[in-house]
Amino acid sequence: MAARPKIGFIGVGMMGQLAHLANYARLRDSGDCEIAGVSDLQPLLARAVGKKYNVHVYENNAQLLADPTVNAVVCIQQWPNNYQLVKQILQAGKSVLTEKPMVGRLDEAQELMALAREKGLLYAVGFMKRYDTGVELARQLLNEVRASDELGPLLSVDAQCDGGDWLQNTGTPIKVDNTTPLPPLCPTYPDGCTTPQQQAAYGYLVNIFAHNINLCHYLLGSEMTVYAAQFQADHSMQALLRHEGVPVTVRGASSFSPDWREYTTFTFQRGELIIKTPVPMNRQQAARVIVTRSSQRGYVTTEYHAPIDWAFFREAQGFVRALTGEQLLRAPAETCLWDVRVMERIIQIAEVL
Ligand SMILES: NC(=O)c1ccc[n+]([C@@H]2O[C@H](COP(=O)([O-])OP(=O)(O)OC[C@H]3O[C@@H](n4cnc5c(N)ncnc54)[C@H](O)[C@@H]3O)[C@@H](O)[C@H]2O)c1
Structure with a gap:
């Protein structure tokens, strides 16, 4: 993994902007990570957010996932979307962080965790209180x-x-x-x-x-x-x-x-x-x-x-450090599955x- 992981964002609604992208933008500005760009089913929103944070805007999720320079995706969605999107992200070979809860069913959680393991990718869940x-x-x-x-x-x-x-x-x-x-x-x-x-x-x-x-x-x-x-x-x-x-x-x-x-x-x-x-x-x-x-x-x-220090900021820092191998994830899928x-x-x- 690169010293400065390159991270894409799927979903830039309220939490995606305020609790996640804003913190990664701070980490980008301090030289700790790069932001590849954002994607959202609402193109006008994606463009406005992209402009505010000075980041690239992908046409859609598929374009973001096909970008070989993206190491990881922060996917901030209503929980019913997590299962399908995390599967696509992992299948595209990117590590992922979602908001909580992980998914709605145990069999879905087990399947996604097995996929992350098989691909050797990180799968983090946004339980920021651990940070x-x-x-x-x-x-x-x-x-x-x-x-x-x-x-x-x-x-x-x-x-x-x-x-x-x-x-x-x-x-x-x-x-x-x-x-x-x-x-x-x-x-x-x-x-x-x-x-x-x-x-x-x-x-x-x-x-x-x-x-x-x-x-x-x-x-x-x-x-x-x-x-x-x-x-x-x-x-x-x-x-x-x-x-x-x-x-x-x-x-x-x-x-x-x-x-x-x-x-x-x-x-x-x-x-x-x-x-x-x-x-x-x-x-x-x-x-x-x-x-x-x-x-x-x-x-x-x-x-x-x-x-x-804001738990959401420390969570972003923790994900970046886990991507560079400096630190273990504090809320990995393995224990969030419990x-x-x-x-x-x-x-x-x-x-x-
Ligand atoms: N950790 C916490 O304390 C905490 C607090 C509040 C909310 N949350 C979690 O955060 C989640 C997200 O909240 P929010 O307010 O950002 O939701 P939101 O609905 O504002 O944002 C979701 C965004 O994803 C986009 N989207 C929907 N489907 C998509 C798809 N297939 N591909 C790309 N983009 C898509 C939507 O257009 C929207 O912009 C909540 O469901 C909740 O689980 C956590």
């Missing part, structure tokens, strides 16, 4: 307290996301007036997920709680099992899981708030560690980590503030009210 500086610190602290047994045994994990304003100071993406009608999305669902209520619940699960499940997997280090779940369609949910005998709850409600309310709590016999993950699109926040330890004088609570299996299981056993 958050606070999450990085929390993982380190968690591993330390578990190895030293300082807080005693881990008793439970609770991952909660009640949402809120996820945009805050994000800026405005380019929009075009004359939009080209897009083909309808054709989501694929796990076997048994057939009713409109189940499908709405699954959409809610994979859009929001994929992050929380993914973060638990990252912090715990191996796959969880599922044993109960309940949804009020796409308004609220709770799922009961287990990791090596420790109960894990994933839960939340879809509610409005000026704050972003997302917490992952590890409760130990003699203390706890809480991670407050920030507003996803806010460039000026990192996760806060709060550790409470019991002492002879009572409980001592320490709040840790990691350096501020989330797909867990989410399939959740919807298959869930009571959907």
Whole structure:
């Protein structure tokens, strides 16, 4: 791989522009990567975005994928498009990064992962919270307290996301007036997920709680099992899981708030560690980590503030460094596939009210 990988973009909608292309443009300007160009089913949008970021505009995806100078593609789409597009990208011999969730079904995830392996390509999923500086610190602290047994045994994990304003100071993406009608999305669902209520619940699960499940997997280090779940369609949910005998709850409600309310709590016999993950699109926040330890004088609570850096920027940096071989991917398809299996299981056993 070249020292400066050349990256193409398929899909320059809101997230494609603000959370991805803008960060790769920074990395291009600092000499870390090259941007081959962009492609979007809305040609006017592609042209306007290409002009703003001073990048080439391909006529279509096929032209981008046929460009032998492109090493990798950042494919930022609504999730139902991921399976078909990632297959085309990998078949064209390019590494790929998509947004989350990976795909709708486990068999699709397994097929794509096998294809990436067969071709020797990188397949990254956009779970940017793994790149958050606070999450990085929390993982380190968690591993330390578990190895030293300082807080005693881990008793439970609770991952909660009640949402809120996820945009805050994000800026405005380019929009075009004359939009080209897009083909309808054709989501694929796990076997048994057939009713409109189940499908709405699954959409809610994979859009929001994929992050929380993914973060638990990252912090715990191996796959969880599922044993109960309940949804009020796409308004609220709770799922009961287990990791090596420790109960894990994933839960939340879809509610409005000026704050972003997302917490992952590890409760130990003699203390706890809480991670407050920030507003996803806010460039000026990192996760806060709060550790409470019991002492002879009572409980001592320490709040840790990691350096501020935007998780989406660090994710872009991580993908570029993985392409050059400097660093391993932090959210590779291999481990993000655990989330797909867990989410399939959740919807298959869930009571959907
Ligand atoms: N990580 C996070 O916290 C987070 C937050 C919000 C959204 N997301 C994810 O990002 C995804 C994308 O969001 P968005 O707001 O950018 O969506 P969007 O609909 O604005 O953008 C998708 C773009 O892809 C284009 N497109 C559609 N089909 C195409 C095709 N076959 N080939 C080329 N281009 C095509 C569309 O014209 C559009 O411009 C969401 O579905 C969600 O999964 C993640």
